[in-house]
Amino acid sequence: MCGIFGYAGSRVVCSSRDAERALALLRHRGPDATGFVSGPGWGIGACRLAIVDLVAGDQPVRNESGTIHVVLNGEIYNYRELQEELRGHGHRLRSSGDTELLAHLWEEHGKALLSHLRGMFALAVVDERTQKLFLARDRLGKKPLYWMRSHGGLFFASELKALRPFAQSWVVDPPALEAFLTFGFVPEGSCFVRGVEKLPPGHWLELDIPTGEIRSGCYSTFEFSPDPTLSEEDAAQRLVELLAEATALRLRADVPVAVFLSGGLDSASIAALARRLGEEPKLLFVDLGDAGEKHRALATAASLGLPLDVLPGEGAPSPELLPKLAEVFDEPLADPSVVPTYFVAQAASAAVKVVLNGDGGDELLAGYRRFLLAAAAERLPTRWALAAGLAALGLVSGKPWLSRRFREGLRDPTGGYLAWGPVKFTPGEVASFLGREPNLASFHRVLAQAPEDSAVNRLRALELFFFLPGDLLVKMDRATMACSLEARSPFLDQEVVRFLLTVPPKLLLSPFRTKRLLRRATRGLLPTEVRRGPKRGFEPPLRQWLAGPWVGEVQRVLHDPRCSLRGFLRMGPLAKTLSKLAVADPPRHARAVFTLLTLEHWLSRWG
Known part of the structure; x- marks a missing residue:
């Protein structure tokens, strides 16, 4: 696992000292070694967390002739099989690591090498023969890859912070803010900083270094194709x-x-x-x-x-x-x-x-309760669906918001996701305190491609291609990498x-x-x-934290006129929304307040 950084362009402005500073911002991702190589109009580097071939696996790597250079963040799990294949074709490998083989696969297959890879990765290839920079990201987006145009070239990095020194401006992107307030995360297809892009999962990008021309494409997609004969x-x-x-x-x-x-x-x-x-x-x-x-x-x-x-x-x-x-x-x-x-990553990284x-x-595998609600709503007539849904929820007296959420889900054109999913503020609530309707294009793109013949599969599509890359994979990558720990997920093979x-x-x-x-x-x-145990998960006692150790911070963020939130949100309508939620839906009220705390601290640190 690594942090990678690089740039390319015929007029690019980036000194080796600038590149070293950018890599230093990524050192938590790879504290074992740092390497950087450059040529006319390009430079790539990596901070390495040594896991495979501890001695000879440092990056960047190159082919035998020194014309192809590669950096990799992630793991190619089928590296042994690929090494055997390459040796059979006459390639001489200096290491047993998974990064070097990419240079040789590039010689053999060009961008088609991506179809041979089984793993989690964000990679960069510089081919001096063709004067191209090639970037690619794994099929589900397990490993991050940001890029932007600036200072006469293209810059890329594993984390946003490494690009900031090279950005010509650093301002919040309005659609990304709107999506964040709704869902609590920044979806794929948008970035919280205007002018910075994320390479989408399953995609590649190629830059012609002399001309600055960019080409991009998709190399992998997943499609629902239920087999009715499967027992x-x-x-x-x-x-x-x-x-x-x-x-x-x-x-x-x-x-x-x-x-x-x-x-x-x-x-x-x-x-x-x-x-x-x-x-x-x-x-x-x-x-x-x-x-x-x-x-x-x-x-x-x-x-x-x-x-x-x-x-x-x-x-x-x-x-x-x-x-x-x-x-x-x-x-x-x-x-x-x-x-x-x-906390888990911190503890595990010590071992x-x-x-x-x-x-x-x-x-x-449809592990969330909202899948049960979707199945119940689809299977039964509407008048019976409410009873079935409440049973699936395990509704008890004193929690009227659960009943209301289920009823809202029955009317939800997204198949219940906005009512039963991880929403912090509804689109209508966001509109009230932003003064404009939120742009949720990233969400609707995924929804438009989701299966229409099954409510359960529609929710699965939103979980897999919206929530997973926008929230869960980001959470796991950043939390573990902050502690120099690599997390691998067999279910996401x-x-x-x-x-x-x-x-x-x-x-x-x-x-x-x-x-x-x-x-x-x-x-x-x-x-x-x-x-047979119940669904478990990291369900923190958020309401207790907000009313206990974080109560002073809640009061400061919501009431201090010096807070950065006031430059983005209309505090009067926001206060009314929070007051209503506190009574009508206490769990969502807690999530909404945490969303505001998160935004305030981001603006204070990065805004």
Whole structure:
């Protein structure tokens, strides 16, 4: 894993000292080594976290003739197979790492090399023979890649902060602000800083260095194609086979690899498959105070015959954490689970360099409760759908907002996502305190391509291609990389994803239980209490934090006239919205306030 930076252009202005300063801003992503190489009109560099070929794997790398130069952030998991193929074609490799082989694959295939890669990556190639800079990003967007035009050339980096010294201006992009206030994250297709782009997942970009001409394209897409003939037994068997293969690939490393146990089904499945493969990975559990999660993690470890390292987590976070998060997540991210995720990464990084996790399981296998609501609403007549939906919610007296949210979801043209998903402020609320209708083009682009014949698959599409790259993958990348820790996600292997998009929704859900298929697939692998356990997740006690250690910060942000928010939001309509939410929907009120805290600290640090 690395942080990468570079530039190219016939009139580009960037000294080697400037490049070194940019790489220094990325050193947390790769503290083991830093390298930089340049030529007429170009320069590329990387900060390396050494995981494969610890001695000879430094970057940038080049081919035998020294005409092709490569930097890579991420991992190419099938590197051994690709190395064997290249040696068969007469290539001489100086290292056993995964970055060098990219230079040789470029010689063999050009941009078609991307179809040979199985991994998570953002990469850059400079070909001195053709005077081209080539950038590419993995199929799901696990690894970030920002770029912009400035100072006579194109600049790119793994994180936004490394581009700031080269930007001609640094102002908030209005549509990105509108999307952030609605969803709590900045979606793919937009960037919080105007003039900076993100290379989309599954895409490449090519710059002709002498002319400055840019070409770009898509090399990979995922499509839903449910197979009505697929049986539950066959689907479960195939899922285990593919997930085991994905896990085996992600256990490849020249340093110890751990499996992070959260106490839930997804991470437990990965640990069980690693054990079945004959591996004995270190099992890590970070104790954040949930006795149920700890009990299930201990049960999983005992059933696998492996010791569990229980690492102490942080207690209630202090207000000083908020500016730290603004530094780590250099686009604002108002997902409250960033707090425990960051604490977990800090604790785990003291023990290992690489962890496997269960990320992607909820999005692919319909693990959120909103999938049950969508299925109930679709399956039953409207007058019965409310009763079924409330049962799926586990509604109890004293929580009227759950009933209201479900009713709103039945009328929601997005299939319930705006009512049941991670919305902080509704589009109407955002319009009231911005003074304009929010531009949610990134959301509607994904929605327009989502399946129309299944409410469950429509939600899965939004989770996979909107929420996952905009929120979950950003959260995991930045939190772990801030601690020089690499996180690998077998559920997000491209072959696992492709297969699960062929599984009909009826095999994914029972009427009142999520992840039906995974529960079936892990019979014999996991204890019953883990396999049948409730959906778990990093659900922090946000309301307690806002009313406890963060209460002073809440009062400052909402009432201090010197706060930066006032330059963007109309505080009168905002106060009315918050007052209504405090009574009508306390959980969303807490998420909305956290969104405002996140925005204020971003503006204070980066605005």
